[in-house]
Amino acid sequence: MIEVRGIHKSFGNLHVLQEVSLSVDKGDVLVILGPSGSGKSTLLRCINLLIYPDRGDVLLEGLVVNRPSIRPEWVRQQIGMVFQSFNLFTHLTALENVTLGLTKVKKIDRTEAVRQARFELERVGLADKADAFPAQLSGGQQQRVAIARALALDPKAILFDEPTSALDPEYIREVLDVMTELAHEGTTMIVVTHEIGFARNVADRVLFMAEGKIVEQGTPHEILEAPNQDRTREFIGKVLS
Amino acid sequence: MMKGLPPAAAHRRRFLAEFILEPIEPRTLVRVIALLLAGGAMLWGLGFVGVIDLAFIAANIDSMAAPALWSLGITTASFVFGVAIGMPVGLLRALYPSFRKARSAGPRRTSSFLAAVGLPVYGAGTGFVEAIRGTPFYVQMWITFFLVASLLPKVPFIELWAGILALTINTGAYQSEVFRAGFQSVGQGQVEAAKSVGMSPVKTFASVILPQSLRLIILPLTNEFVSLLKASSILSVIAVQELTFRSRQIGSNLGHPLEAFVMVSLFYLALIIPLSKLLARFEQIRRIPGLGVAEPTRLRGARPPRVDNSMSAQNSLRPPLILRQPQVVGRGTAPRETWGRPLSMACLLPLPFRLARRPSVSAACSDDDGTPRGVRTIRGISPEVE
Numbered sequence: 001m002i003e004v005r006g007i008h009k010s011f012g013n014l015h016v017l018q019e020v021s022l023s024v025d026k027g028d029v030l031v032i033l034g035p036s037g038s039g040k041s042t043l044l045r046c047i048n049l050l051i052y053p054d055r056g057d058v059l060l061e062g063l064v065v066n067r068p069s070i071r072p073e074w075v076r077q078q079i080g081m082v083f084q085s086f087n088l089f090t091h092l093t094a095l096e097n098v099t100l101g102l103t104k105v106k107k108i109d110r111t112e113a114v115r116q117a118r119f120e121l122e123r124v125g126l127a128d129k130a131d132a133f134p135a136q137l138s139g140g141q142q143q144r145v146a147i148a149r150a151l152a153l154d155p156k157a158i159l160f161d162e163p164t165s166a167l168d169p170e171y172i173r174e175v176l177d178v179m180t181e182l183a184h185e186g187t188t189m190i191v192v193t194h195e196i197g198f199a200r201n202v203a204d205r206v207l208f209m210a211e212g213k214i215v216e217q218g219t220p221h222e223i224l225e226a227p228n229q230d231r232t233r234e235f236i237g238k239v240l241s
Numbered sequence: 242m243m244k245g246l247p248p249a250a251a252h253r254r255r256f257l258a259e260f261i262l263e264p265i266e267p268r269t270l271v272r273v274i275a276l277l278l279a280g281g282a283m284l285w286g287l288g289f290v291g292v293i294d295l296a297f298i299a300a301n302i303d304s305m306a307a308p309a310l311w312s313l314g315i316t317t318a319s320f321v322f323g324v325a326i327g328m329p330v331g332l333l334r335a336l337y338p339s340f341r342k343a344r345s346a347g348p349r350r351t352s353s354f355l356a357a358v359g360l361p362v363y364g365a366g367t368g369f370v371e372a373i374r375g376t377p378f379y380v381q382m383w384i385t386f387f388l389v390a391s392l393l394p395k396v397p398f399i400e401l402w403a404g405i406l407a408l409t410i411n412t413g414a415y416q417s418e419v420f421r422a423g424f425q426s427v428g429q430g431q432v433e434a435a436k437s438v439g440m441s442p443v444k445t446f447a448s449v450i451l452p453q454s455l456r457l458i459i460l461p462l463t464n465e466f467v468s469l470l471k472a473s474s475i476l477s478v479i480a481v482q483e484l485t486f487r488s489r490q491i492g493s494n495l496g497h498p499l500e501a502f503v504m505v506s507l508f509y510l511a512l513i514i515p516l517s518k519l520l521a522r523f524e525q526i527r528r529i530p531g532l533g534v535a536e537p538t539r540l541r542g543a544r545p546p547r548v549d550n551s552m553s554a555q556n557s558l559r560p561p562l563i564l565r566q567p568q569v570v571g572r573g574t575a576p577r578e579t580w581g582r583p584l585s586m587a588c589l590l591p592l593p594f595r596l597a598r599r600p601s602v603s604a605a606c607s608d609d610d611g612t613p614r615g616v617r618t619i620r621g622i623s624p625e626v627e
Contacts, residue, residue: 050433077439087434090532091453101438104448135531146434153438 001026001188002047002079002157007056009042016042017053018212024157024205027186031199033223034209035235040192041084043209044159047190048079060156077105080150080158084165086142088134094121094145095130098152106153120148124178140171144178157188164195196239200224208232284503297500301491302507308487309508315401315483316470319408323469326409327416330366332446334417335424337363366417373414378472382407386479404476412469419461423454457533459524467513474509484508 002024009017016039024030032040045051047058049065049072058066065075088097098117102108108116121127124144134142143163150158160179164172176198183189183202193199199206200220207217208227215229227233288295337359373381385407390399427450435445477486484505492501 048437050436072436073439073441076437081434081437083430083434083437085430087428087430089431089434089449089453091456091529100435100448101440104444105439133530135529149434149438 001028001061002190003057003059003062004043004047005057005059007043007046007053007058009039009046009051009053016212017046020056020209020212020214022207022214022217024188024190026156026188028204029183029187029189029191029202031203031206031220032190032192032209033194033196033199033206033235033239034215038209039212040209041161044081044161044190044192048076048081048159050076050081073105077101077153078156080153080155082143082146082150082158082160082163084162086134086139086146086166088142088145088149090134093131093133094126094137094141094148097134097145098149101149101153117148117152120152121145123151124148125174138171139167140174143167143171143175147175147178147182151182157190158182160189160191160193162192162194164193194239196224196236208235210235293500293503294497297495297497298504301495301500302504304491305484305487305504305508308482308484309512311482312470312473312484313512315405315408315476315481316466316473319405319412319473320466320469322405322409323412323416326413328420330370330413330417331420332424333363333366334370335421370414370417373411374418378407378411379475379478381411382475382479385410400476400479400481404473404479404481408469408473408476411472412465415465415468416462419458419465420454422461423458424450426457427453453532456524456527456529459520459527463517463520463524467517470513471509474505 004020004022006019006021007017008015008019020039020043022030032043034040042051046053046066049058052066057064060075060078063070088094089100092100095114095117098120099110099113102113102116103110106113118127118130121130124147126141126144126148129137129141129145132141134145137145147158147163163179164175167175172195176195179189179191179198180202191198191203203220205217206220206223208215208223208229208231210231215231216223216227222228223232224236227236284293284295287293340355340359382404386400386403389403389406393399396402431449431453432445435449440448473483474485476483477489480486488501488505489498491504492498495501
């Protein structure tokens, strides 16, 4: 489904990604762990071409997409993204946040878009907040609207960039529950997170990154309970303690 | 959490009704009447001691109405033409730097034509803005006038066209800065989010950046309009038949210059004050929760912070601002506040005296969902309160 082959990315002198490769099959959940500054977010952004890698290829269903002949909009439309800081459109209600992509990108008729958007909001448990503006919602509710916005476009995969890091502890649960539900429904997901519990229970594979490189990857059990590398063991120990 | 939110559509439709029907606060009405009375009394007093001739004003004031409309018309026309300069130049100046960055970020399809043309155009825009902002309008007007007059010597009403052109160029530069600030104030996060749902840069601009920035710049644009209306008085020196020109005519022809200029001030005030108040109110009613500055709260004297959880507050367009576990972050005499300072006569008092009589508590405020709203300083509360 999604494959990354040996990508490199530098910002100035900072070599953020060094020879990173991964692949995610349809319906799989990949959790990426790693200390801050290890290039996790940059990796996600390279996958949906918010950033272009300097070298290497990004493949979507076997097609190399980071090349000039392919419109980045076409790629992004097929890969949803959920951000750490929600990034809802401030001037639009929850419902309108979800419909915007449908009407402007997929050119779906407005009434049909509203119907779909209501369905997605219902899926994340926010049918009654359709007419609220983002500022009137709690962090957890905002993040669930953001998930609905990503879902509405019926993407082939969804990228989550630390979706719970900006949330008060009391709201983390509701967002993780929605994400778990999505995983069970067979959504392909790549999740950058510090929630070890989520990785353990939901992930099909876990990948540990540090200093722009993939240190190791494997099943949740392999990485979380019996890591091979010292660097991984050190990180897991710190996060769990 | 928020019960009974008004549907968004109703929120948008209802502004007009509120705009017209919402009763004026009695306190506002009293203030307006008091101001009018004070102004009238001052005029009458000046008339009484013989400094100005009130009878002259009464007899001639009606002849100023038409020139006042001319002033308003010239200003409005220039302002509208100015938008046609200000918006594109502001957009250029807001977006070009990020365009360059994006281009250097990776193998993009941005055309090399755009890249080649970009820098000179950006430079020209910046040069234009700096040149206009760095010279007096009076000088710009004369330059425009002589340029137009030498290029098109035979055109009738040349002074009017030159005047409107000068105002347009001037306001275009200032407006471009307003637009630029507006465009830049929409968060990069939202731009990324729009991209991530597959929106093109043009759609992102039209559906996300523009609607938000237009709301945010209503007040600065109002200021610009008011400045422009006042600047239009300078056109009187090239004999455009506007308000100030007319008053100079009356003043010198009939020998009452002071009265003439008093009259002209009254007209400017009558145009500017209601206009800016109306637009401020319009902006307030169109405001969307979380977009732009929170409404300054009126905290006066010893009044305790308002904790309003009543139904009406729950139903209002904005989430109620409550002090959620107010966390005292500082206390003392608060020489300045972050926002919401009410204008009071106390500001005329010497500073040490003011500080002495205004104990205060600074509290970190947040909405009920925990969104920080900054530090609020509440005066008149004894620092012991915690």
